[in-house]
Amino acid sequence: MNLNKTPIAAAVALAILTLSGPVAAQSSAAPDAAPSGAVQVVEVTGIRASLQKSINVKKNADTNIEVVTAEDIGKMPDKNIADSLARLAGVNITYNSALAFDEAERIAIRGTPPFLNQTTLNGHSLSSGDWYIGDQNTNTRGISFGMLPSQLIGQAIVYKNGRADIVEGGIAGSVDIMTRRPLDQKKHLVGEVAVGAAHATLAGTTDPQLSALVNWKNSAGTVGVLAQVFSEKRHLRRDGQENFGQGLYLKTQAAADPAKGGNAALVGKRLPSQLNSAFFEGVRERQGGYLGLQFKPSKALDVNVNVFSSSLSADNYNTSAFAELATVVNNGGLIKDFTIVGDVITGGTITPNPTRVNGPTLQFAHQARTGAKSTAAYHDIDLKWKPSAALTVTAKAGATKGTGETAGQPGALYEIFDKGITYKLNDDGRSPADWNITGTDLTDMKSYRLLPNVGGAIYTLDKESYAHADGALKLDAGALTTLKFGVRASAHVNDKVTVNGQYKLPGVGAGGSSQANMDANYPYASWALPSGSFPSDYAEGMDGNFPRNLPRYDAKTLIDWGNANLTYDPVLNKNWGSSATVTEDNRAAYVAQDFELDKLSGNIGVRWVQTKVRSDFYRALNNGALACPALATSCTPGTGTLISQGAITSSRLSGYLPVSVSNTYNNLLPSLNLRWDVDRGLIARMSLSRTLGRANFNQLAGSLSGVNDTTFTASSGNPYLKPITSNNADASLGWYFAPRAYIAGSVFSQRIHDYVKPGTSIQSLFNITKFANTKDAATSYSDYTVSSSSGKKARLHGIEISGEQPIGAGFGVLANLTYVDSKDEDGIALVYTSKITYNLRAIYEDDKFSASLAWNYRNKYAIGFSGNGVDAVNPVSLVRTGANYADAQGTLSASASYKLSPTFSLTLDASNLLNPVRRYYAITEEMPLGFYKNGRQIYLNLKARF
Structure with a gap:
């Protein structure tokens, strides 16, 4: 079969990619790249050189891969590695x-959740923590790319087929x-x-960015x-409006009861x-370094020792004033002058129950999350030895550790009671809502009273x-060309510790x-008041x-107030019920045969x-089992004690x-490429393979709560979740013309x-109830129906199209499109799956100037x-799932x-240029969950090379 590589053919290819423009296809073949399985990171400079290197590696690989290569030493296409990867076909980014x-x-x-994608660094595992308290609480498996400075990277390869x-x-x-x-570097220094x-x-700040490499x-x-060392500081700000759930399903509440003045509609x-x-501000400062030592005393032996450490400090301050619509109605409030679109009450006036006193209406939360930080580190040794011309032996050994921490949330939470609320979901929920508290100066x-509520502290490892x-x-x-074989062993620990915060008041026990x-x-006169x-x-x-002109503290004032009045005692205030540990010992062994027969390999x-x-x-115990009376003391044995257990x-x-549960699973993962x-x-290319992932740590060991020894129900994680496996098929065709x-x-x-x-x-x-009667631990276990994660069958299929074309005079275009359709056995799409994803990128480069959009x-x-x-x-509760x-x-991003000279250069990178409002919603678009704006980020660097 002979294909005529003409400009017309190239033009047809670009049309498929929705690109147009003059095409200057050339007939010369691309230069050879390193063979599959022996990828070497060599020095390439400039956008075009990096793209050529990436294409060469992709072309010569024996499986379907995507590649991104640094444009120069310390210069990836984006400031964030995840953004660079998201420009590849089949890859999306998430914000946790x-x-x-x-x-x-x-x-x-390819539409699978982040925790089911493996990320390695130089072929080995990397642990990382999270800086944001919400992510610390979910303690996922996926690594945080925010911990990795882009200038550290030489190349990244996405393997889409199992091997x-x-x-x-x-x-x-x-x-x-x-x-x-x-x-790998050509020069000695x-x-x-x-x-x-x-x-x-949006934050209106400019912060220093420093890095050095030798x-x-x-x-x-x-x-x-x-x-290599780096120190990168950056302020962030996020403005938003949020709804913390799709709220109340009106059934028997007074608002829906005509006999109580409500409306059956x-x-x-x-x-x-x-x-x-919602108004969020923070400061992120990433610092760390990398040290690589390489010894190659002979052609037969190559030893690499690597040490990496990255720390991200991320103190932040969040202010949120939220009208509690569902609470007011639950307490007997009435909804008047309402509008309904679909099954959503999109507007109305909510009046409080006149017979109820101290009914919450609006909570005003000020929380400074001090000591918020995350770390990622590893050290390892990587050895390659060729004892003979035919045999190559490689070995890796090392350790990696990541932590996440929010040391406390010193702050103040206030409440307005017994007021009404007016609201309107604009554009049928598709735009931020109108809302206000009636008859109140916010x-x-x-207008407020100080609440006893206090945010907790979280530590993850x-x-x-x-x-x-x-x-x-x-x-x-x-x-039969090469026989490959190997073994791997790892010991993994994931641990989360939660500590509750409390006011330092006498007699405060479990309930706060x-x-x-x-x-x-804490009368009004004792408060530290907001100054801004x-x-x-x-x-x-x-x-x-x-409401937009709300009071806000100076962060230091808020922190000083919290530190003076709150306690986060790591022993007395430890919330064991929200703490958990997952320990994994994993083993693997493989054998693989490479083959080549004429044009087939x-x-x-x-x-x-x-x-x-x-x-x-x-499992938290009730006071009948253990009594927990006072602030200054720990729990003491009470009636029905379980100390013996x-x-x-x-x-x-x-x-x-x-509660401790152990399981062992064995899986075989065959593959053909x-x-x-x-x-x-x-x-x-064609691939058939079986691949394996593992459940998130919080899915395996979640908080055990709501245990009912009569109905035998509870809520928890599921320690019996099996590893997730997938049978995969992939076929691809690429024309490198x-x-x-x-x-x-x-x-x-x-x-x-x-x-x-x-x-x-x-x-x-x-x-516990059975044990209290029998005192026999061995016979005191029962089967409970637990609301938890469960394992389901699912299927996913899709199409990817990608391409790249120089169009002359230093210009070029790149594009890709991914279509994914997924369903689990309940007929629901997998989380994080977009049906359509596409990327468009235009580049220009000459001897002095380069640009990308x-x-x-x-x-x-x-x-x-x-x-x-x-x-x-649900026909009984009327709850819609x-x-x-x-x-x-x-x-849209640009770089x-x-x-300026052979030594000096200027680089400019900008992200989120259009600064859109990001929108989230529950089930249907009429029920908003959140609207957010972050602003643009612009980076300017002067680089000196020697």
Whole structure:
């Protein structure tokens, strides 16, 4: 088969990619790249050189991969590695539980959740923590890309097909991020210093950005050292309006009861839980360094020692004033002058129950999260030894550790009681709402009372020690080229500790202080009052008439007040019920055979994986089992004590009974990957594989609560979740018709088993009531129906189209489109799956100047579920379940670089240029969950190279 590489053919290819323009296809072949399985990071400079290197690696790989390569030492295409990866076909970014901060934190591959994608650094695991308290609370498996400075990276490869020699953990794909190695550099001494600034337009601040890198190798090329340090500070601000749930389903409340003055037309309708004015500010400062040592005393031996550490301090201050619509109605309030769209009450006036006193109406929360930080670190040794021309042995051993911490939330939470609320969901919920508290001046602090509520502290730890040993034996056996084999072992621990905050008041025990106690001990005259207000440009560019000129503290005043009046005692205030530990001992072994027969090549192999997992969590006990009376003391044994069963009595919040569950799973992961050189530049690939991922740690060991020894029900994680496996098929065709020019298409399918989503499970739990009667621990276990995560079947299939084309005079275009369709056995799309994702990127480069403009778009995707995600109404409770969504999102970013001289250059990077309002909603668009704006981020750097 012979394909004529003409300009017309190239033009047709670009039309498929929705690109147009003059085409200058060339007939010369792309230069050779490193063979598959032996990728070497070499020095390339400039946009075009990096794109050429990425294409070469993609073209020569034996499986379907995507590649992004640094444009120069310390210069990735984006400031955030996740953003660079999201420009590849099939890759999306996520913002975690914060939903809409200004920096991507994790990635999702081909529509699968981030925790089911494996990310390695130089082929080994990396642990990282989270800085935001919401993410610390969910303690996911996915690493935080916010911990990795982009200048550290030489190249990143996304493997979309399973292979026996790839570390398990990603069911749809695995990302391997590769740092540079000292002996890869051409010169004996190379260095770079970058001094710059980061400007956040919404925060209105400019902060310093510093980094330095030096690479040295001796004249013999046998010893090399690469050292890098970085310090990057940046302010962030987020303006928003939020609704913390789809609220109340009106059924028997007074608002829907005609006999009590309500209206039956409201029965079964959804009411927003709360509507707020949210203002978030923070400072993030990332500091750390990397040290790489390489020893190559002979051609047969290559030893690398690597040490990396990154710390992100992220103190933040959040103010949220939220009208409590559902609470007022639940307390007997009435809804008047209402409007309904679909099943959502989109507007009305809510009047409080006149017979109720101290009915909450609006909460005004000021929380300074001090000591918020995260870390990521590792140290390892990587050895490559060639004892003979035929045999290559590689080995890795090391340890990695990541932490997340919010040391406390010193602040003050206030409440307005017994008032009415007016609201209107604008544009049928698609724009920020109008809302206000009737007859109340929200700027006057005398309108409020101080609440006893206090935010808690969280400490997370994720660590792993690992060892790999791999071999590759070249065979002289016809079509059989190389036999690969290896083993891996790892010991992983994920731990979360939660500490409650409390006011320092006498007699405060498990339940905290009463409102009467607060009123008596903290009258208005004792408060530290806010000295400022929301900025004048708060929520600028967001529709809706909602409170904007609200009081706000100076952060130091708030912190000083909190530290003086709150306690976070790590022993007495430890909330064991929200703490958990998951321990995993994983083993793996594999064998794979590479083969080549004329134009057909590939590999076939199998990987055995053993997962030993232990989940430790805790059940809170009632005071009949353990009495917890006072602030200054821990719990003491009471009637029906469970001390003999190892009950923990050190916390004043409750007594706690430890629960420990261990399981072992064995899985075989076969794979077959084929590569066919159809014709010069035309390459077909096919893959069949089984891949494996593991449930999130909070899904395995969640908080055990609501245990009822009569109905045998509870709510918890599920320590019996099996590893998630997927049977995958992938076929692709790529035409590499000129240097830096190609078009490729893929079709893929996955059949997933034990996909994790909300549901129920049957778990054997210790029955305290039975034990109180029998005093026989061995017979005191019962089966409970537990609201928890459960394993489901799911399927996913899709199409990818990607391409790149130089169009002359230094210009070029890149584009890709991904379509994914997914459903679990309940008929619901997988979380984080967008059906349509596409990228468009235009580049220009000459000898001195280069520039890039990139657009990334994805349509709506589910971020979580109400119930099991099925859109249905319970006929008894009238509660509607379904999925919560992020609306379609598009981002525009740009970068430019100018060489002032062979030594000096200027770079400019800008992200979120269009500064859109990000929107989230519950089940239908009429029920908003949040609207957010972050502003633009602009980075300017002066770089000096030697």
